Amino acid sequence: MTRMSITNTPKTATIDDASLIGRTLARAFDDDPMMRWFFPDDATREAGLGRYFATIFTRQYVHHGVCEHTKAAAAFWVPPGAQDKAVPDAETIQELAEILGDRAPLFRQAAEAAAGHGPQEPHWYLAVVGADPAAQGQGHGAALLRSGLAKADAAGLPAYLESSKPSNLPFYEHFGFTVLGEVQLPGGGPTLWSMRREPRRPADA
Structure with missing residues (x-):
């Protein structure tokens, strides 16, 4: 077994x-265009993004989602039945507002716009998936997906992102996945593509 195949094997993520x-x-x-829109300052973006993702992980997804990671990537999924619970509560919204600063209103508008185009049918929602660019091409994101x-x-069930x-x-x-449509985020934000994947039988996967 190669080292790569060990380090890109998904593990369940914990609060630690x-x-x-x-x-x-x-x-x-x-x-990412949307995250650059929320965090436009090159000098502070990495720190802001780190706080943002750590916050939504610890306050939302680790409790109500299926969170997995490898040595260089992470993914947050929300299964049907948990999607109402994964919505940020008032304390989380306040914490995110402090992280986002004057971009917080744009964030709220974008979240509302995206939610308005989400599917009504039961589905698995891929909230976040990302891999460190330094490990690009090593299969981390693909393994989590x-x-x-x-x-x-x-x-x-279908999957949506x-x-x-x-x-x-x-x-x-x-x-x-296939593209369902495009959403132009309000306030001069970037375009968001919604995508859906039909469920597959094991023989089709």
């Missing part, structure tokens, strides 16, 4: 992984 996950996702999303999709397939990075769309399409 918050700092590592925050740092990993900060690097992964440094060039396969792991979550296997759970959706086992339940016979949004992406603001056009170059990521072919990656998701490779795993069976």
Whole structure:
């Protein structure tokens, strides 16, 4: 077994992984159009993103989602039945507002716009997936995506995600996602692509 295959094997994330996950996702999303819109200052973006991802992980997804990570990537999934619980509570919203500063109103508007286009059917929602660019091409993001999709397939349910990075769309399409539509985020924000994947039988995966 190669070292690469060991380090990109998904593991369940726990609260103790918050700092590592925050740092990993900060690097992964440094060039993401939506995150650059929320954190426009190059000098403070990495620190802000690290706090943002650590916060939503510790306050939301580790409690109500399925969170996995490798040595260089992390993913947060929300299964059906948990999606109402994964919505930020008042304390989380306040904490995120402090992290985002004057961009907090744009964040709220973007979240509302995206939620308005989400599917009504039961589904597995991929809230976040990202890999450290230093480990690009080593299969970390793909391993996490396969792991979550296997759970959706086992339940016979579709998967759904949004992406603001056009170059990521072919990656998701490779795993069976198709673009449902585009959402132009308010306030001059970037475009968000919503994507859906039909469940597959084991023989089709």
